[in-house]
Amino acid sequence: MLDVLIVDDSAAIRKILQRVLRQTEIPIGTVYEAGDGVEALETLRRQTIGLVLSDINMPNMDGLEFLTKMRAEQIWQGIPVLMVSTEGTQARVLEAVERGASGYVRKPFTADQIKEKLVGLI
Amino acid sequence: MTTNTEPAQPISREDLAEAIRAATNDVFTTMLNLTAAPGDVFVEKEEAVPSSGVVSLIGLAGSWVGSGSLACSANCAVAIASALLMTPYTAIDEDVLDAVAEVTNMIIGNVKTALEGRLGAMGLSTPTVIYGRNFQTRSSGNQEWTVVPFSLGEERLCVQVCIAPNLDAGKKTTRTGFPVPHLVRT
Numbered sequence: 635m636l637d638v639l640i641v642d643d644s645a646a647i648r649k650i651l652q653r654v655l656r657q658t659e660i661p662i663g664t665v666y667e668a669g670d671g672v673e674a675l676e677t678l679r680r681q682t683i684g685l686v687l688s689d690i691n692m693p694n695m696d697g698l699e700f701l702t703k704m705r706a707e708q709i710w711q712g713i714p715v716l717m718v719s720t721e722g723t724q725a726r727v728l729e730a731v732e733r734g735a736s737g738y739v740r741k742p743f744t745a746d747q748i749k750e751k752l753v754g755l756i
Numbered sequence: 757m758t759t760n761t762e763p764a765q766p767i768s769r770e771d772l773a774e775a776i777r778a779a780t781n782d783v784f785t786t787m788l789n790l791t792a793a794p795g796d797v798f799v800e801k802e803e804a805v806p807s808s809g810v811v812s813l814i815g816l817a818g819s820w821v822g823s824g825s826l827a828c829s830a831n832c833a834v835a836i837a838s839a840l841l842m843t844p845y846t847a848i849d850e851d852v853l854d855a856v857a858e859v860t861n862m863i864i865g866n867v868k869t870a871l872e873g874r875l876g877a878m879g880l881s882t883p884t885v886i887y888g889r890n891f892q893t894r895s896s897g898n899q900e901w902t903v904v905p906f907s908l909g910e911e912r913l914c915v916q917v918c919i920a921p922n923l924d925a926g927k928k929t930t931r932t933g934f935p936v937p938h939l940v941r942t
Contacts, residue, residue, distance in 0.1 A: 641884060643849065644839060644854060644857065644858040644861065645850075645854045646840060646851070646854050646855045646857075646858045646860055647836075649841055650787075650840070650841070652853050653842075689866075691861075691880055691882065692773060692882070693882055720861060720862055720865025720868075720869070720880070721865070722866065722869040723866075723868070723869055723872055723873075723876075723877075741787075741861075741862045741865065741866075742782055742783045742786035743786065743787070743788040744865075745787055
């Protein structure tokens with residue numbers, strides 16, 4: 635079973651992504667939620683997470699800074715991270731990939747788009 | 757000595773309106789499975805807000821600065837949340853306000869992405885949602901809002917953006933090198 639961490643300051647998006655995760659064939663265990671990068675790092679320290687879905691624009695610590703700090707820790711380097719964000723320019727996508735994102739989906743998204751990306755990552 | 761770059765006008769009102777229409781259509785059809793039919797664009801000196809209802813505001817900053825917002829009635833906000841979350845809501849609550857905030861974030865975020873190719877990189881704030889009666893919002897300065905109304909069944913919502921060149925961007929101040937008298941010690 636795969637424990638997942640969803641990082642987004644929008645409770646609505648966290649609910650939607652959790653619903654989409656449960657619709658995939660991936661064996662999802664516990665889904666943890668965080669409202670920003672600070673909470674996300676705390677959750678990573680406490681739990682064994684197998685997949686992260688993260689927004690970029692968030693208060694306190696944005697998704698790119700969270701990604702950089704996450705990838706700086708050897709223990710977390712192998713965890714796939716799917717960025718889910720309104721930031722849609724090529725420059726932003728490249729920046730996320732350079733910082734260690736495993737995949738990128740632009741908002742708005744369909745459930746099928748998320749599922750397709752997840753299957754490619756797991 | 758101070759130097760300023762002259763502000764460029766690389767986008768027209770119709771460019772902005774088209775970005776709003778495209779982003780709103782994309783969000784509503786993709787995430788809500790609803791059709792929001794655009795009406796005629798108009799310009800408001802003050803933001804076109806209902807006397808009561810829900811307004812969600814987001815700031816834009818960079819080489820251009822401004823704000824974007826979505827304004828609608830309480831009933832419309834409930835319909836948006838019910839569609840986005842696939843859960844029947846009947847009244848405004850925290851979930852409904854959060855849903856409206858996220859829809860606004862996606863629409864204005866996509867407007868920003870559409871415009872960045874010509875206007876340069878911009879940052880997006882987190883949304884602020886206001887709900888109540890008999891209120892108005894104001895932006896500082898004397899800016900005009902480009903307003904695109906949409907019909908959602910019997911309801912109406914407005915997506916509007918106010919944006920202008922950042923006149924502080926690119927300013928450079930250089931000191932000429934002689935001491936300021938009151939700082940000279942003897």
